[in-house]
Amino acid sequence: MGKYEKASSTYDPLLKVLVRESDTSSDRIRAKLSNHYEWCFCELCWRSTEYAISMAAPKVFKRLKRGNIKAVPLTESIRTEARKKTDTLVARYERALKGEFGKYEPPRMLGRYCDMQELRGDFSVAAFREHVERRMLVSTWARHGELLRPSALPAHPEGAARPSKLYCEVHNPRRSDEARRAYQRDRRFTLEYEDLIEKIWSQGAAVLPRWDIETWAEVRKNAYNQLQALKSPTSSMDDLLNQGITNQAEIARQLGVSRQAVSAAIKRRGRKQAMR
Ligand SMILES: [Zn+2]
Ligand SMILES: [Zn+2]
Incomplete structure (x- = not known):
């Protein structure tokens, strides 16, 4: 990146x-x-x-x-040109994997044409092709301009x-107007959001790879879902209650929040219903 x-x-x-x-x-x-x-x-x-x-x-x-x-423009002829170059390199990588150019050639090719972090330990011919294909297209295209x-x-x-x-x-x-509303809604909870992210990282310290950007996205997504459940527990809770789930511990587990938060939300919900 x-x-x-x-x-x-x-x-x-x-x-x-x-x-x-x-x-x-x-x-x-x-x-x-x-x-x-x-x-x-x-x-x-x-x-x-x-x-x-x-x-x-x-x-x-x-x-x-x-x-x-x-x-x-990215034309069909640029694509064809890139595909031919990719095929040549992939064929060479295949031969290298069979040991034809010495044992250092496969890692040398990987280092030169791929992003080791993106490969995530997959050194197969298919993975090599996928990475080379993308890069070759951009580099071939770039040769026609800047x-x-x-x-x-x-x-x-x-x-x-x-x-x-x-x-x-x-x-x-x-x-957009919609984006501004989402911004105003979520901006109020940025500190809570960052806390939740930190909590997930520290709880998963032993298993979550910090170097993997996809894990970063997953952690942030989990924290976001937890935050949404925390901030509007009654609406998500209604869904669960309508499904017939009434056990507070079970609701807490499904929403990824504490049992106390669920209990407090149920009280709030009761008060709201009493006011109607
Ligand atoms: Zn990067
Ligand atoms: Zn966003």
């Missing part, structure tokens, strides 16, 4: 020119981007920030006169808010 550079330029689709990244100046964003994993995630949930997604969706451009640039990170998400119209470095699409208050 790419990492943040201080004075990188991005393509502004509205102006159709390269512009200096401007919104990287705040300390908050700088601190976030300096953490190798955290910079990928929305402050309020487990999803990737809009910025991380736009980093992962590279585009190739050609420089024109006066600093203007033009997008290079690889740049677009400053707008592909799905958004020109002139829309720039990709947020703090929030995902669902939580970026500048993205």
